[in-house]
Amino acid sequence: MVKKSQSRRSFLKKSAATVIGATIFPSIVPASALGRGGFVAPSDRLEMALIGCGGMGRANMKNLLKLKNKQVELVGLCDVDIKQLATAQKLITDIRGKSDAREYGDFRDLLETEKLDAAILALPDHWHSIMATNVANKGIHIYGEKPLARSIKEGRAIVDAVNANKVTWQTGSWQRSVSNFHRAAELVRNGVIGKVTHVEVGLPDGRKPIGTPAVQTPPEGVNWDMWLGPAPKVPFRGVMHFHWRWIMDYSGGQLTDWAGHHVDIAHWGLGYDDKQPIEVEGKGVYPVEGIYDVPVAYDFTCKYDTGVTVRVANASAYPDRKGQGTDVNRKRWGMGTVWYGEKGWIHVNRNGFWASEQSILDTPDAEIKNPIYKSDSHWANFVDCIKSGKETITPAHVAHNSISVGLLGEIAMLTNEKLKWDGSNEVFTNSERANRLLSRPFRAPWQLPQ
Amino acid sequence: MKKIHIYPLLLVLTLILASCGTKKYDALIVTGQSNNSHNWKASHTTVKQIIENTDLFTVDVAISPEQGGDMSTFSPNFKSYDVVIVDYDGDSWSDETKANFESYVKNGGGVVVFHGANNSFPEWKEFNKMTALGGWKGRTEKDGPYVYWSNDKIIKDTKPGKGGSHGKKNAFVIDTRQAEHPIMQGLPLKSMHTTDELYGKLRGPAENMTVLATAYSNPKTNGTGKHEPVLFTIDYGKGRIFHNVLGHVDKSEDMIAYKSAYFIYTMQRGTEWAATGKVTQVVPEDLPNLSTPLVLPAYKQFTLEGLFKNARKYKVGQSKKYLNLISQRIKNHSSNAEYMANIEGKMIQLLSADDCTADAKNYICREISWMGSDKALAVLKTLSSQEETSEMAKYAIDRLTQK
Numbered sequence: 001m002v003k004k005s006q007s008r009r010s011f012l013k014k015s016a017a018t019v020i021g022a023t024i025f026p027s028i029v030p031a032s033a034l035g036r037g038g039f040v041a042p043s044d045r046l047e048m049a050l051i052g053c054g055g056m057g058r059a060n061m062k063n064l065l066k067l068k069n070k071q072v073e074l075v076g077l078c079d080v081d082i083k084q085l086a087t088a089q090k091l092i093t094d095i096r097g098k099s100d101a102r103e104y105g106d107f108r109d110l111l112e113t114e115k116l117d118a119a120i121l122a123l124p125d126h127w128h129s130i131m132a133t134n135v136a137n138k139g140i141h142i143y144g145e146k147p148l149a150r151s152i153k154e155g156r157a158i159v160d161a162v163n164a165n166k167v168t169w170q171t172g173s174w175q176r177s178v179s180n181f182h183r184a185a186e187l188v189r190n191g192v193i194g195k196v197t198h199v200e201v202g203l204p205d206g207r208k209p210i211g212t213p214a215v216q217t218p219p220e221g222v223n224w225d226m227w228l229g230p231a232p233k234v235p236f237r238g239v240m241h242f243h244w245r246w247i248m249d250y251s252g253g254q255l256t257d258w259a260g261h262h263v264d265i266a267h268w269g270l271g272y273d274d275k276q277p278i279e280v281e282g283k284g285v286y287p288v289e290g291i292y293d294v295p296v297a298y299d300f301t302c303k304y305d306t307g308v309t310v311r312v313a314n315a316s317a318y319p320d321r322k323g324q325g326t327d328v329n330r331k332r333w334g335m336g337t338v339w340y341g342e343k344g345w346i347h348v349n350r351n352g353f354w355a356s357e358q359s360i361l362d363t364p365d366a367e368i369k370n371p372i373y374k375s376d377s378h379w380a381n382f383v384d385c386i387k388s389g390k391e392t393i394t395p396a397h398v399a400h401n402s403i404s405v406g407l408l409g410e411i412a413m414l415t416n417e418k419l420k421w422d423g424s425n426e427v428f429t430n431s432e433r434a435n436r437l438l439s440r441p442f443r444a445p446w447q448l449p450q
Numbered sequence: 451m452k453k454i455h456i457y458p459l460l461l462v463l464t465l466i467l468a469s470c471g472t473k474k475y476d477a478l479i480v481t482g483q484s485n486n487s488h489n490w491k492a493s494h495t496t497v498k499q500i501i502e503n504t505d506l507f508t509v510d511v512a513i514s515p516e517q518g519g520d521m522s523t524f525s526p527n528f529k530s531y532d533v534v535i536v537d538y539d540g541d542s543w544s545d546e547t548k549a550n551f552e553s554y555v556k557n558g559g560g561v562v563v564f565h566g567a568n569n570s571f572p573e574w575k576e577f578n579k580m581t582a583l584g585g586w587k588g589r590t591e592k593d594g595p596y597v598y599w600s601n602d603k604i605i606k607d608t609k610p611g612k613g614g615s616h617g618k619k620n621a622f623v624i625d626t627r628q629a630e631h632p633i634m635q636g637l638p639l640k641s642m643h644t645t646d647e648l649y650g651k652l653r654g655p656a657e658n659m660t661v662l663a664t665a666y667s668n669p670k671t672n673g674t675g676k677h678e679p680v681l682f683t684i685d686y687g688k689g690r691i692f693h694n695v696l697g698h699v700d701k702s703e704d705m706i707a708y709k710s711a712y713f714i715y716t717m718q719r720g721t722e723w724a725a726t727g728k729v730t731q732v733v734p735e736d737l738p739n740l741s742t743p744l745v746l747p748a749y750k751q752f753t754l755e756g757l758f759k760n761a762r763k764y765k766v767g768q769s770k771k772y773l774n775l776i777s778q779r780i781k782n783h784s785s786n787a788e789y790m791a792n793i794e795g796k797m798i799q800l801l802s803a804d805d806c807t808a809d810a811k812n813y814i815c816r817e818i819s820w821m822g823s824d825k826a827l828a829v830l831k832t833l834s835s836q837e838e839t840s841e842m843a844k845y846a847i848d849r850l851t852q853k
Contacts, residue, residue: 209741214767232816233841235766285638286781288774289742296741297640414820416781433784436820441848443841 044387046117046141049076051107051131053088054241056145057122060172061088063379064120064143065095071383076114078104081241082221105223107131116140118386122172124244125251126231126440129154133449136161141168141386143379146260147403148396150251152426153439155400155407157448162396170382170392171399173264175350177378181265184337184348186372188269192363193341193355199266199310202318202334202349203258206296207246209287213237230442239291246292252410253294254314259406260399265348266310266337267405268372273398276423277302277310277408284413300409312409411437475532475725477507482514482524483540488566492699494537496708496749497564497717501535503750504718504731517541525550533560533725539570552576556687560724564717565697568652569614580691582659582684583652585614594654599627599664599677606656613653617672619698621645621743624665624680624712631662633681633692633719636733637712640740644710647698650674658685659693663716681716683723690727692720711736711744711751735782736775745771754779758796762806764813773813780821794822801829808838815842819849826850 050061064072074092079085085103092099104110111134118141121131128149135142142162148171149155162169175181188196218224218236225233227240231249244250245257267273282300287293299313315334336349344356355361375381375393385392404423411434412419420430428434442448479498484490498509512526522544528534528551543551555561563581571577572587583597593613595606626639643665650667651674663681667673684691696713699705707713711734719729734751738744746752752760752775761772776793783789797814800806811833818826827850833843 206741212767212769232812232845237767285739285741286774286778287741288736288739288744288771288778289769291770293770293774296739414781416784433820436849436852439852441819441845443845 044071046072046383046386047075047115048072048118048120049078049101049110049114049116050074050088050120050122051078051110051135052121052123052127052145053077053079053081053084054122056172057120058088058091060120060122060143060145060379062091062095063377064383065092067377067380067383070096072118074099074101076104076110076116077101078107078110080105080223080226081219083219084241106226107134111135111138111140118142118168118382121145124227125150125256126244126249127229129157129448130230130442130446132158133161136165136167136169137449139165139167141382143170143172143382144396144399145172146264146399147252147256147406148260148399149403150256151437151439152404152407154448155403156426159396159400161449168382168386168389168392169396169399170378170385171260171264171394171396172378173260173394173399173402174378175261175265176268176373176393177375177381178350179376180353181268181348182372182374184339184346184353185265185269186368187355187360187363188339188341188346189271189372190363190368190370191341192343192360192367193339193346194343196270196308196339196341198308198340199270200318200338200340201259201262201266201310201312202315202336202338203262203312204254204335205314205316206254206285206294206298207292209290209292209296210239210243211290213239213291228443230440230446232443237291243292246294248293251294252406253298255295255298255312255410256403256406259312259409260403262335262337262349263310263312263405264394264399264402266339267398267402269337269339269346270308270310272304272401274401275304276401276404276426277421278305278423279303279418279420280405280408280412281418282312282409282412283416284410295410295413298409298413300412302405302408310405312405473506473508475507475722476530477501477509477533477535477721477725478526478528478531479509479511479535479537480514480526481511481537483517483538484566485539485569487698487700488539489699489701489703490537490539492703492705493565493697493708496699496705497535497537497697500708500714500717500749501721503714504722506722506731507533507725514538514540514543521547528554528559529557531559533562533721535562535564535721536567536570537564539566542571542574548574548576555580555689555691558688558690560721560726561686561689561691562694562717562721562724563691564694565647565649568649568693568695576686579655579657580684580686580689581654581693582656582682582691583654583679583693583695585649585652586612587614589613589653591653594656596651596653597656597659597661597679598650598674599661599679604661604679611651613651614649615651615674616647616649617667617669617674619645619647620668620671622648622665622668623740624663625677626663628660628662631660631683632727632729633683633716633723634662635729637715637719638737638739641712641738642740642743643696643712643738644706644743644745646696646707646710646713648673648678648680649695650676650678652679652695659683681720690724692724694720706745709745709747709749711738711746714746714749735779754793754796758800761813762800762803762810764810765807766809770813773810777817780817784821790821791823794818794825797822798826798829801826801833808836811839812842815839815846819846822846822850824850 077088121144215235224236280302284295285297299317301311318334338347347354415434481490481494514524568581568584569586591610595608659682661679661682664677665680667678669675736751757772830843830847833839
């Protein structure tokens with residue numbers, strides 16, 4: 001099985017300077033290699049599928065389809081909701097004038113039928129690990145949405161599958177490919193604010209509740225059982241697309257949604273891409289009523305073996321972030337990452353970046369002794385790395401460490417314990433209860449590939 | 451079957467409880483009239499219940515003559531109480547009664563004023579000093595400034611205009627502004643209150659007042675667009691006044707505002723503070739939060755037994771409140787091994803109970819999967835062979851037995 005799947009990849013990698021598989025000749029010549037209607041050498045065109053055709057999936061697909069020289073072809077679409085499939089088809093047609101993508105309701109059929117170079121995965125979090133491991137095991141490169149996984153053990157399984165199959169992985173933590181985040185992280189990494197002692201990460205406030213919807217019949221064209229997949233079987237109550245983010249069986253809420261952004265950036269600046277905390281403790285506020293059950297407010301702190309502490313909380317927990325700009329809307333200042341160093345602070349979010357001193361912002365290029373990975377387009381970076389065989393700007397093992405902070409915080413808030421974490425073995429050393437929350441039992445027949 | 455005589459036993463128990471009870475203080479509710487928008491009969495009986503539920507107070511009620519009656523006969527003996535709760539908006543009291551009340555407060559008496567009571571006595575200067583803010587009944591700039599919260603401080607706005615307004619009734623979030631005040635200590639910084647009127651544009655002398663909590667009066671529900679004072683205290687002479695603007699009830703007798711945990715707790719704590727200057731009540735286990743109001747039907751927090759009793763009726767698509775509150779208690783007591791063992795025992799009982807729904811059992815399976823022990827395995831095994839619970843029982847077994 002591995003051999004078959006390797007062929008396409010090694011074919012693509014032929015141009016790379018050192019290719020392990022270069023002596024293995026492809027046994028299958030893909031359709032795109034025939035070179036119909038593109039500017040790109042046929043062998044460089046990537047045949048992709050979109051698995052999970054909701055908003056994020058379509059946005060990623062659009063960005064990939066719009067890369068210069070039509071480097072990407074969409075050959076397959078997969079979703080459990082026929083409406084999402086239709087919307088994605090229309091988008092391809094809008095961009096390319098036509099669509100040849102075949103539609104699938106079951107990813108197993110897609111993987112069996114299509115010979116894919118790459119796949120875009122944009123599913124609810126509870127599906128991430130099963131999908132990513134199955135796709136990686138087929139030797140298919142993956143652009144996978146953040147957060148990497150719903151639990152730490154699932155994240156580890158994804159990293160292992162990506163490594164074992166040597167596929168290229170890009171995480172949807174696209175902030176790393178945006179200049180203000182890059183610049184802020186690079187300044188911190190180069191010691192411009194001195195030794196960093198503390199970081200504060202602000203993520204969105206919890207979602208407003210929607211009450212307690214009654215049980216109802218799933219819409220026509222929706223495979224509800226498949227949507228639930230490995231999650232516990234529950235009756236349909238009108239909450240599916242979008243709403244899943246606020247239900248713990250599927251997601252950890254704003255916290256796990258955004259940890260893959262601003263915690264990821266915090267780690268980047270600290271140079272902690274391969275680091276995990278040693279301690280975590282904090283409090284969450286959980287709804288009393290309604291179908292949503294993720295925390296509506298959260299505030300926890302991780303400690304690292306370097307002594308650095310990283311606090312992660314919803315934006316309203318930082319009412320005192322004043323003077324970080326002239327904007328009167330203080331809510332905005334609660335968002336983003338602030339590194340506090342011995343010589344000042346730097347704050348970055350999607351609105352820009354700020355520092356305690358102007359001189360920090362004006363740091364000349366010559367003082368940047370250690371430039372960090374630079375990418376101007378998260379999607380181009382993915383495609384470039386598939387071709388070059390280089391690591392992307394947000395590979396799976398980095399995403400795993402970023403989301404682990406969010407997942408560790410989630411567990412610390414659920415157990416309300418001060419937890420000690422052994423990152424090399426990925427176990428808590430002081431709580432059996434917390435260790436049970438490192439994975440989620442899957443509903444039969446779903447399981448991670450052995 | 452042999453008949454057991456429990457009445458003498460109950461009597462003895464009651465006497466014992468009464469004699470060693472902790473009812474240290476005397477409270478008086480003054481009521482008997484309210485304006486057409488309010489319902490003193492419903493409000494005062496409920497507040498009486500709420501205050502009695504603290505087990506700190508013996509509560510008497512002084513009911514005034516009806517509107518238009520002979521008010522000279524109305525002369526409660528304020529000074530024999532530790533706190534006087536004013537639930538009155540109507541005819542003026544006699545000069546003597548007013549003087550007695552002023553003297554009572556000046557000499558250190560406690561007062562609680564809530565909702566409609568701050569509409570009352572627009573002409574009585576000293577009463578308005580005690581309440582700090584009031585509304586309607588011809589109140590304008592002559593009565594004092596508007597007071598609201600902006601940029602972390604109180605603004606007193608003397609611009610002309612009528613005093614008193616409220617938007618459409620709705621549920622709203624209340625922000626604590628003095629977290630260290632005895633009344634507020636341990637209560638959430640943000641609490642959703644149940645559907646109620648949120649007063650705005652109140653005006654009055656606003657002297658010696660400390661604002662404990664405010665709420666944003668949303669223009670979308672015809673509110674003022676300002677953070678309006680909701681709870682405040684006033685010093686008057688040696689007396690202490692606790693003013694709570696919440697608590698609307700009208701002829702419909704819908705008591706939803708009174709069933710709000712936020713209203714109950716702040717009335718209970720505020721009354722003790724007004725009486726003594728301290729709050730000895732422990733912060734309740736079941737707290738409201740910023741997301742949804744917490745409704746307490748019996749005007750007091752639930753017991754653990756009560757939660758389990760109610761939780762067993764849960765069906766998917768209905769309120770999950772009782773189960774969620776059990777989960778909250780698990781978090782609250784996670785470091786207390788004895789409590790955790792006790793709660794696991796109750797969960798196992800629930801999982802074994804014939805009168806517990808499958809949906810409630812499935813919820814409990816999720817919780818016990820991480821906080822339970824081997825003790826739960828036997829009942830989980832039974833449940834795993836029953837169709838409606840088999841998946842979640844297996845889920846729990848999977849977690850509890852994983853290595």
